[in-house]
Amino acid sequence: MPPPTRAARKSPRSYHHGNLRRALLDEALATIRTEGVEGVTLRDIGARLGVSRTALYRHFADKRALLAAVATEGFGMLRQRLVAAWEEGGRGDAAFHAMGVAYVRFAVDNPAHYRVIFGGFVDPRAKEPELAIEAQGAFQALVDAVAALQRDGVFLKDDPVHMATYSWTLVHGIAMLAIDGQLPEPIGVDELLRYSFKRMRTGILAEPPGPRAKR
Amino acid sequence: MPPPTRAARKSPRSYHHGNLRRALLDEALATIRTEGVEGVTLRDIGARLGVSRTALYRHFADKRALLAAVATEGFGMLRQRLVAAWEEGGRGDAAFHAMGVAYVRFAVDNPAHYRVIFGGFVDPRAKEPELAIEAQGAFQALVDAVAALQRDGVFLKDDPVHMATYSWTLVHGIAMLAIDGQLPEPIGVDELLRYSFKRMRTGILAEPPGPRAKR
DNA sequence: AACCTATGTTGACACTGGCAACATTGGGAG
DNA sequence: CTCCCAATGTTGCCAGTGTCAACATAGGTT
Missing domain, CATH: 1.10.357.10 (Tetracycline Repressor, domain 2)
Structure with a gap:
């Protein structure tokens, strides 16, 4: 069992993420905090989570x-x-x-x-x-x-x-x-x-x- | 002499515009009014003024x-x-x-x-x-x-x-x-x-x- | 064991802002 | 009057963006 902290990033071997929606929200907010809204990029957020750029579309209609x-x-x-x-x-x-x-x-x-x-x-x-x-x-x-x-x-x-x-x-x-x-x-x-x-x-x-x- | 109203759009034959900076500002504002800020596109604005997409860079540093x-x-x-x-x-x-x-x-x-x-x-x-x-x-x-x-x-x-x-x-x-x-x-x-x-x-x-x- | 749905991936596209190199002026110096 | 040059406008190009369609995989249900 992975530690409850730092659980956001996907473990490298699993195809499914487990709680991607939550992780996307956290990562988006973190990016907003550090880079501002215009710094939010679907590709970057995906990459930072070790996930492809369009994975987000299974959890949100669009950006x-x-x-x-x-x-x-x-x-x-x-x-x-x-x-x-x-x-x-x-x-x-x-x-x-x-x-x-x-x-x-x-x-x-x-x-x-x-x-x-x-x-x-x-x-x-x-x-x-x-x-x-x-x-x-x-x-x-x-x-x-x-x-x-x-x-x-x-x-x-x-x-x-x-x-x-x-x-x-x-x-x-x-x-x-x-x-x-x-x-x-x-x-x-x-x-x-x-x-x-x-x-x-x-x-x-x-x-x-x-x-x-x-x- | 063109009528003072509607003087914004460039007369088709002249290479230079005459008052492009003013026209760009007006067109940008008009677009903002009708489409919102995110509707402002350098290409569209240029096109609407009968001018190329990068002409704007002679008058403004960037968007x-x-x-x-x-x-x-x-x-x-x-x-x-x-x-x-x-x-x-x-x-x-x-x-x-x-x-x-x-x-x-x-x-x-x-x-x-x-x-x-x-x-x-x-x-x-x-x-x-x-x-x-x-x-x-x-x-x-x-x-x-x-x-x-x-x-x-x-x-x-x-x-x-x-x-x-x-x-x-x-x-x-x-x-x-x-x-x-x-x-x-x-x-x-x-x-x-x-x-x-x-x-x-x-x-x-x-x-x-x-x-x-x-x- | 078979399969079906939720979830994630890859390829492609149209569109964007911006740069570099080139084209065309019009106005001022000689 | 002529020449030329700085200001202004254009074209080709690029990396980066959001999004869709088609495909791949996995995990739970029957």
Whole structure:
């Protein structure tokens, strides 16, 4: 029995691989991490696994489907980290901030992977149901946190989906601009995150509206 | 003299084109609009202009440089629309909202072009000085608006660059998720924009902080 | 033991970006 | 006015890519 670690590479004598789909996903992700998306080549990935260039087609419809699967796994990792940050952070106000930090950190630590997820390589509206499900799961983690904070009277009792979407777009924007290197020179990611959360909480207006009305 | 419109396509008898660089940019952008970035092919673009496949290399170092130039022009258009929204909107609170709407509308109306700008096809930190300049220009439009509103006592007197960056990330996030089709089902872009601006102004906390203190 | 389906391989094709060598200009120096 | 040269456009060619069709092999089921 081969050791459980390093089980990805095919043992030289066996014709069948055993778990090629898994190995392909891992190898694709590794390549994405080191070379970027455009470095992903079906031939290279096959070669690295000791397998022919078209073996992949027994497990994925085409290259796009492989990338879609990588993106799907990315959403899973993201959800995992968000939930961990929320729970380990104590499910309170600070934990919400921790979720934001965890989100941006995931993107900044895995820029190419993040780009596969959100770079338009795959369309959740298209026939990729698993991707849509995983995306929904990650988003739900955020909605749950917002709803909890609303219940506890920390956040105002808005529609939680709207509020979660609002904060999602914020961290997503920060992550994207950071990855692209489009943030204004002197501002770092951590600093921007701190500032943004402060402003998100209390707003940007000079005069807070008087007795809190409907609007 | 050929009519000024439709002057892009080369007149069949002339060996030299006259303004091939301009025509290449226009044709590339048109292709990006209709087919997406991955539909951009040097051969096709050349053919459509009645020019050979490698003529482009006299005007751009390679394909990436062409896309970078397209991105640079995109930043220019963006700045133009932001400034227009700000000025036509009356340079006040409402005009700031109009800028946000204009920003997202540009992205949603030209998703592929927007993706060329922000999809990591080009790195402003790399040796693309014109791109960095145009990007800076578009961002400056936002900073100016924020600074003006701070001067007028509408926004609190923070560092304008931080505040501008904050709002930039917000609209950028909305635009990106909208383009990707990642917004939660029932929420439309316009609705999300309205909601987000409301929250950005007054914050998401249930209890506004008492007498406005340092923090 | 026979076989059938899932899995992996080989050969071929059209298409891509890019280089090197060549062709054709038009405008400026004499 | 002439000559020539730098700028611009072209052709031939190459390695590399994703994908399909036809073939090969193996492992489990009957």
